[in-house]
Amino acid sequence: MSVLAYARRQGRESVAWYGGLGLLAIRVARNLRLPPSYLVIVAREIDIIGVRSLAVALTASLFTGMVLALQTAVNMARFGAENYVGPVVALSILRELGPVLTAILVGGKVASGITAELGSMKVTEQIDALRAIGVNYVKKLIVPRIMAALLVFPLITVVADGVGLLGGMLIAVFDRNVDAYLYWNTISYWVVMKDFLTGLGKSVVFGFLITLIGCYNGLGTSGGTEGLGRSTTDTVVQVAMAVIISDFFLTKLFFLLFW
Amino acid sequence: MTVAGDLLVELRDIRKSFDQKEVLQGVSLSLRKGTTLAVMGGSGSGKTVLLRITAGLLRPDAGQVALFGTRIERMREEAMLPIRKRTGFVFQGAALFDSLSVFENVAYPLREHTRLSLGEITDRVHRFLSLVGMPGTDELLPAELSGGMRKRVGIARALVMEPEVVFFDEPTAGLDPTNARLVAELIATLRTGVCDTAIVVTHDIEFANMVADQMAILHRGRFADIGTPAEIRGSTNSDVRRFLAGDLREE
Numbered sequence: 001m002s003v004l005a006y007a008r009r010q011g012r013e014s015v016a017w018y019g020g021l022g023l024l025a026i027r028v029a030r031n032l033r034l035p036p037s038y039l040v041i042v043a044r045e046i047d048i049i050g051v052r053s054l055a056v057a058l059t060a061s062l063f064t065g066m067v068l069a070l071q072t073a074v075n076m077a078r079f080g081a082e083n084y085v086g087p088v089v090a091l092s093i094l095r096e097l098g099p100v101l102t103a104i105l106v107g108g109k110v111a112s113g114i115t116a117e118l119g120s121m122k123v124t125e126q127i128d129a130l131r132a133i134g135v136n137y138v139k140k141l142i143v144p145r146i147m148a149a150l151l152v153f154p155l156i157t158v159v160a161d162g163v164g165l166l167g168g169m170l171i172a173v174f175d176r177n178v179d180a181y182l183y184w185n186t187i188s189y190w191v192v193m194k195d196f197l198t199g200l201g202k203s204v205v206f207g208f209l210i211t212l213i214g215c216y217n218g219l220g221t222s223g224g225t226e227g228l229g230r231s232t233t234d235t236v237v238q239v240a241m242a243v244i245i246s247d248f249f250l251t252k253l254f255f256l257l258f259w
Numbered sequence: 260m261t262v263a264g265d266l267l268v269e270l271r272d273i274r275k276s277f278d279q280k281e282v283l284q285g286v287s288l289s290l291r292k293g294t295t296l297a298v299m300g301g302s303g304s305g306k307t308v309l310l311r312i313t314a315g316l317l318r319p320d321a322g323q324v325a326l327f328g329t330r331i332e333r334m335r336e337e338a339m340l341p342i343r344k345r346t347g348f349v350f351q352g353a354a355l356f357d358s359l360s361v362f363e364n365v366a367y368p369l370r371e372h373t374r375l376s377l378g379e380i381t382d383r384v385h386r387f388l389s390l391v392g393m394p395g396t397d398e399l400l401p402a403e404l405s406g407g408m409r410k411r412v413g414i415a416r417a418l419v420m421e422p423e424v425v426f427f428d429e430p431t432a433g434l435d436p437t438n439a440r441l442v443a444e445l446i447a448t449l450r451t452g453v454c455d456t457a458i459v460v461t462h463d464i465e466f467a468n469m470v471a472d473q474m475a476i477l478h479r480g481r482f483a484d485i486g487t488p489a490e491i492r493g494s495t496n497s498d499v500r501r502f503l504a505g506d507l508r509e510e
Contacts, residue, residue, distance in 0.1 A: 031337070132314060132343060132347075134342075134371070
């Protein structure tokens with residue numbers, strides 16, 4: 001295959017993927033109203049996406065806060081600004097690292113799980129069985145997951161933010177001898193609610209994108225178990241890319257809107 | 260589109276292609292209430308594609324599909340749900356929900372679409388499990404069942420809402436001769452009761468003879484012939500003769 005033909009095919013596949021993702025988002029929007037009996041499924045998804053992902057997110061954010069404080073303090077000491085390690089750590093975590101790292105770590109785990117589950121249902125015709133029974137599979141399988149993600153991702157991000165700040169404090173206080181009161185006092189002086197809320201806003205968008213990609217790749221799985229493996233791997237990569245790329249545009253958007 | 264009262268399924272000039280290959284090249288059929296149509300053909304002849312298009316699970320590239328007098332070929336998935344509740348589909352691999360027990364699989368349509376009490380659901384599920392020869396298997400998971408048992412549970416799930424039309428996709432394929440005969444006899448028995456109108460896709464001539472009022476031979480994306488089993492057996496069409504002799508191949 002020539003380079004041109006390869007590029008053309010890749011381009012066509014990319015357009016089809018983005019188009020399909022957009023169409024699925026429209027179908028989700030059309031099916032947002034769930035029957036009361038489906039709320040149990042939302043609760044189950046909150047448990048799967050949220051509770052079972054908490055340990056991963058918190059461990060990552062604790063160590064991120066610690067390494068951030070260590071790097072910042074050591075380098076800021078060269079300018080005699082070691083006492084300001086708190087605001088630097090807090091701004092980095094609240095605005096970027098908290099939502100982004102949580103989304104990449106938890107998102108990769110959650111979305112690949114969704115793709116594997118829906119993909120396996122797809123290749124064994126269980127999704128067609130739902131359709132044949134007259135069940136709206138978007139309401140049954142996708143909307144509850146997206147609803148759970150919209151709620152859970154910001155919640156995990158809040159907890160991860162808190163743990164990240166604590167991690168930063170541990171290093172600042174015990175390793176760099178910064179006063180704990182000063183650490184928190186400088187944070188409360190320099191960090192405003194907007195910093196926290198823009199990070200939270202990002203996590204909502206990330207949660208939506210991550211779940212949508214997981215569901216879309218699951219529903220698009222073909223080619224048996226080999227295809228299932230391919231979809232799951234694609235999901236992990238696409239989720240990480242989606243988070244990183246959308247993070248840039250969201251940051252730009254929030255600066256335009258709120259700064 | 261309005262069709263005659265007892266005409267439950269109507270297909271006109273259906274075309275469908277996959278990757279440049281035209282699998283169906285203008286297929287038409289109609290199914291009246293109380294009729295069982297067996298669609299036969301070799302592997303790759305497009306039988307399953309035709310069945311899925313008829314059930315609204317797949318969109319044709321061209322042509323018209325009407326179920327119960329309503330055109331469905333361009334209908335949105337959500338709008339099609341009420342129509343699908345009036346049909347049953349038995350998948351080739353049974354497509355049971357693997358995390359649910361046999362009981363829950365059969366009860367699934369009832370829980371989704373009816374307000375029956377647990378007692379009423381239990382009664383109805385047990386009645387249909389007995390009908391397919393699977394009483395006392397409530398707690399078993401699909402992974403614990405043999406291929407034939409899975410097919411029978413799939414049939415019970417498709418019939419539990421008492422649909423007006425049932426679509427069977429290769430119900431005897433992949434089964435040992437004994438199980439294939441059991442499933443065939445079961446479908447033949449059901450014809451006189453809860454399942455009097457059906458389209459059965461199969462390559463099994465003996466089974467088709469047992470259950471069908473009408474037979475259609477699909478070859479190269481078109482029907483080579485349609486008629487009663489006797490008419491098909493006496494057909495002079497060369498493709499039909501070759502199919503009956505086991506000598507018809509798809510390219």
